[in-house]
Amino acid sequence: MSLTTMHRQDDASGKFLYPAIAAFLALSALLGLAVLPRLAPGGHSLVGKPGPDIVLPVAANGDAGARMQLRDLQGQAVILDFWASWCGPCAVQAPILERISRRYEKKGLVVLGINVDDPPAVASQYAARKGLTYPILVDDERNASAHYGIDKLPTLVVLDKEGKVAAYLTAIVDEASLDEIIAQVL
Numbered sequence: 360m361s362l363t364t365m366h367r368q369d370d371a372s373g374k375f376l377y378p379a380i381a382a383f384l385a386l387s388a389l390l391g392l393a394v395l396p397r398l399a400p401g402g403h404s405l406v407g408k409p410g411p412d413i414v415l416p417v418a419a420n421g422d423a424g425a426r427m428q429l430r431d432l433q434g435q436a437v438i439l440d441f442w443a444s445w446c447g448p449c450a451v452q453a454p455i456l457e458r459i460s461r462r463y464e465k466k467g468l469v470v471l472g473i474n475v476d477d478p479p480a481v482a483s484q485y486a487a488r489k490g491l492t493y494p495i496l497v498d499d500e501r502n503a504s505a506h507y508g509i510d511k512l513p514t515l516v517v518l519d520k521e522g523k524v525a526a527y528l529t530a531i532v533d534e535a536s537l538d539e540i541i542a543q544v545l
Contacts, residue, residue: 404508405524410437410516411506415496418479419486427471427496430522436468436544438537439516441498441509443476444485448531449513453489455534456515459541460493466545467520471496475504475512519544 414428421427429437440456442449453472460470470493474482479497486495498504507516517526517540525544 405516406527408524409522410439410518410524411503413503413506415473415498415503416479417494418474418497419483419495420492421494427494429518432469433522434467434520436463436520436525436541437518438468438470438541439503439507439518440470440472441475441504441507441512441514441516442472443474443512444481445476446512450489452513452515452531453491455532455537457489457491457493458534459537463541463545468541468545469493473498473503475501475509517541517544 410429412428412430414426417423417425417427438456438459440452442452456470456472460468472482472486472491472493472495474485474495475498477485477497479499482495482497485491496503503509507514511529513529513531515526515528515532515537516524517528519525526540528540
């Protein structure tokens, strides 16, 4: 094999290898930009600030017709789960939150399901069908959603014991990641 032939082979492999590497790096960067904000506990303007106080009616797993005020839970870590019955990812997230709720209930964690799009009866039936035992509230006027800047479902807002937003997570969050976040706020 002559030096000229070897040089041509190197040129040919470079014509395909370098663009392939560049395409892989560009795709990785785009995927990172799309996924990381959904997984990172920070990233929202509320993180580190006191969570807005909200008062919502109870639809299930509490006194029917009662209203729950977030301020009354001061001293406990809280997960606010913004969801709707038509939301497929919300249906996947619900059993994870049920397990989290049961696991950490005696350690001072309160999980609140906040339905943003259904009448109280539908939210209550959904909770019963899914076997959810944590309180289900209804954001019938979307005040809570507005205060917390909810624009995607599901969205989880984790508040520490002082009522500050410790994490703001959109899309499905796996149980192990939630365990890590809860360990930081308890």
